[in-house]
Amino acid sequence: MEVGRPALGHYPASMSNHAGAGENPLAGKTVLLGVCGGIAAYKAVEVCRRLTDAGARVLPVLTRGATRFVAPLTFSALAAEPARVSLFPRLGASGATAGTGSSDPAGTGSSDPAGTGSTEPVPHIALARRADLVVVAPATARLLGSYAAGISSDLLTATLLATRAPVLVCPAMHTEMWEHPAVQDNVALLRRRGVEVLEPDEGRLAGGDVGKGRLPAPEAIVVGAAALMGRAQRAAPARPAGELAGVRAVVSAGGTREPIDPVRYIGNRSSGQQGYAIAAELLARGAQVTLVSAAAMEPPPGADVVEVETAAEMADAVLGAAASAGVVVMAAAVADYRPASVLEEKWKKSAAPVSVALVPTIDILAELGAHRRPGQVLVGFAAETARELAELGRRKLEAKGADLVVANEVGRPGTGFGSQYSRAVIVSRERTVDLGLVDKRALASRLADAIEAVLAASAAKTANEAHTAEEGGCAAGT
Numbered sequence: 001m002e003v004g005r006p007a008l009g010h011y012p013a014s015m016s017n018h019a020g021a022g023e024n025p026l027a028g029k030t031v032l033l034g035v036c037g038g039i040a041a042y043k044a045v046e047v048c049r050r051l052t053d054a055g056a057r058v059l060p061v062l063t064r065g066a067t068r069f070v071a072p073l074t075f076s077a078l079a080a081e082p083a084r085v086s087l088f089p090r091l092g093a094s095g096a097t098a099g100t101g102s103s104d105p106a107g108t109g110s111s112d113p114a115g116t117g118s119t120e121p122v123p124h125i126a127l128a129r130r131a132d133l134v135v136v137a138p139a140t141a142r143l144l145g146s147y148a149a150g151i152s153s154d155l156l157t158a159t160l161l162a163t164r165a166p167v168l169v170c171p172a173m174h175t176e177m178w179e180h181p182a183v184q185d186n187v188a189l190l191r192r193r194g195v196e197v198l199e200p201d202e203g204r205l206a207g208g209d210v211g212k213g214r215l216p217a218p219e220a221i222v223v224g225a226a227a228l229m230g231r232a233q234r235a236a237p238a239r240p241a242g243e244l245a246g247v248r249a250v251v252s253a254g255g256t257r258e259p260i261d262p263v264r265y266i267g268n269r270s271s272g273q274q275g276y277a278i279a280a281e282l283l284a285r286g287a288q289v290t291l292v293s294a295a296a297m298e299p300p301p302g303a304d305v306v307e308v309e310t311a312a313e314m315a316d317a318v319l320g321a322a323a324s325a326g327v328v329v330m331a332a333a334v335a336d337y338r339p340a341s342v343l344e345e346k347w348k349k350s351a352a353p354v355s356v357a358l359v360p361t362i363d364i365l366a367e368l369g370a371h372r373r374p375g376q377v378l379v380g381f382a383a384e385t386a387r388e389l390a391e392l393g394r395r396k397l398e399a400k401g402a403d404l405v406v407a408n409e410v411g412r413p414g415t416g417f418g419s420q421y422s423r424a425v426i427v428s429r430e431r432t433v434d435l436g437l438v439d440k441r442a443l444a445s446r447l448a449d450a451i452e453a454v455l456a457a458s459a460a461k462t463a464n465e466a467h468t469a470e471e472g473g474c475a476a477g478t
C-alpha cells in the first residue's frame with residue numbers, strides 16, 4: 001500500500017497534544033519507533049521528539065547497527081521510556097531479567113549499556129501488542145530484506161513480524177542501493193502486504209553524493225504516521241462504544257492467603273492476571289468495575305479496587321458489592337480451607353511432625369448463586385488439573401447456579417496459574433465453547449462476549465414477559 005507523500009500542513013506542524021483526537025490521531029497512542037543503522041539515524045531523534053510532542057507514547061527500538069550512529073540514551077530521555085535493543089533479556093543468577101549485553105556500544109556508561117530497558121521475558125511480543133502504530137525510520141536495506149523475508153533475527157524484525165498494528169517504514173540509503181532490484185522487490189512485497197512505505201526524498205546523501213534515497217524530513221514522517229493512524233482508526237471494525245455502559249460489575253482476582261501464624265500462610269499459585277484482564281475488558285466495554293483483589297498487580301485504570309487477603313475478607317467484599325451489581329465474575333482462586341485457628345506467635349520449629357487442622361471456608365460462588373439479584377449474571381471459574389474441563393465446568397455451573405463457568409486447566413507448564421495463557425472452555429446453560437490454549441486477554445474478551453449474550457437474553461426475556469402481561473391486562477379489560 002503506497003500513499004505517497006502525505007500533504008504537509010494537514011496536521012499542525014507541532015501537533016500539540018492539546019489538539020482534539022479528531023485533529024491529531026497520535027494523541028494518546030503508543031507508537032513503536034524502530035531505528036536502523038543508517039547515516040540518517042540522527043533524524044530519528046527528531047522524529048521521536050515530534051511524536052512525543054504530538055501526545056504519543058513512544059517505545060524506541062534500536063538495532064545494534066543504529067547504536068553505532070545514535071545513543072539509546074537519547075531516545076530513552078526524549079521518550080521517557082527505555083530504548084530497547086536486544087531480543088534477549090540478560091538473565092541474572094536467579095533467572096530474573098536485567099537488561100542485556102555486556103558491551104556498551106553506545107558508550108553510555110550505563111549499567112544497562114545496550115539501553116534495552118527490557119525486563120519482559122518475551123519482549124518482542126509484549127512490544128508488538130502494546131503498539132498502536134509502528135514507524136521504522138530510517139529503515140535500512142537490511143531491515144527491508146529481513147522484514148520481507150520474515151527473518152526475525154533481532155528485536156525490531158521480531159516485533160514487526162509479531163505486531164498487528166499498522167506499520168510505516170521510511171527507507172533511506174544510497175541511490176544505488178535503493179534502485180537495486182532486490183530492494184525494490186522487497187519494497188513492493190511489503191506494500192502488497194499492507195505495509196506503508198514512505199518514498200525516500202531526492203537530495204544530499206552521505207559522502208557528498210546527491211540522488212534518491214534521502215530520509216524525508218522528520219515532520220513529513222510524523223505527518224505520514226498520523227495519517228496512517230487516522231486511517232487505521234477509521235478502518236477499525238466499528239464496535240458500538242460501551243456495550244456494557246451503565247452495568248456495574250464485580251470481578252474477583254488473585255489467590256487468597258489463609259494465615260497459620262503471623263509469618264506463614266496457606267496460599268495458591270494464582271497470579272491474578274486473568275481477573276485483571278477481565279476487569280480491563282469490562283471497563284473497556286463501558287462497565288463500572290469493582291475489582292476485589294488478592295493480587296499485587298497494577299490495576300487497570302478506572303477500576304475501584306478493594307484489596308483483600310483471606311477468603312473471609314474476599315467474601316465480605318464480593319457479597320457486599322454484588323448486592324448492587326449486574327455482573328459478578330469470580331475469577332479469584334479462593335482457598336477452600338483455612339487453619340481452624342491462627343497462632344498469635346510464630347510457630348516454633350521442632351523435630352516432631354506437626355499437623356494443621358483445617359476447616360472449610362465460605363463458598364462465595366454458591367452464596368452468590370443462592371442470593372442473586374434478578375437478572376444478575378453470575379460467572380464462576382473452575383481451575384482443574386483433570387482434562388475433562390467441559391464436564392467439570394458444567395457440573396460446577398449446575399451446582400452453583402451460575403450462568404457461565406470458565407473451566408481452565410492448571411498445574412501444567414504454559415497454562416493456568418502464573419502463565420499468560422490458559423487452556424479453557426466456557427460453559428453456559430445452552431452450550432460449551434472450547435477456546436483451546438488462549439491468551440488470557442483473548443479469554444477475557446470471549447468471556448465478555450458471553451456475558452453480553454446472557455444480559456441480552458435476559459433483557460429480551462424481561463421485555464417479552466412485560467409484553468405478555470400487558471396483553472393479558474388488555475384482554476382482561478375488554
Ligand SMILES: Cc1cc2nc3c(=O)[nH]c(=O)nc-3n(C[C@H](O)[C@H](O)[C@H](O)COP(=O)(O)O)c2cc1C
Nearest residue numbers: 036037038039040063065066140141142143172173
Ligand atoms: C557510515 C555508514 C552509513 C550507512 N548508511 C546506510 C544507509 O543509509 N542505509 C542503509 O541501508 N545502510 C547503511 N549502511 C549499512 C548498514 O549500516 C548495514 O547494512 C547494517 O548491517 C544495517 O544494520 P541494521 O539494519 O540492523 O541497522 C551504512 C553503513 C555505514 C558504515
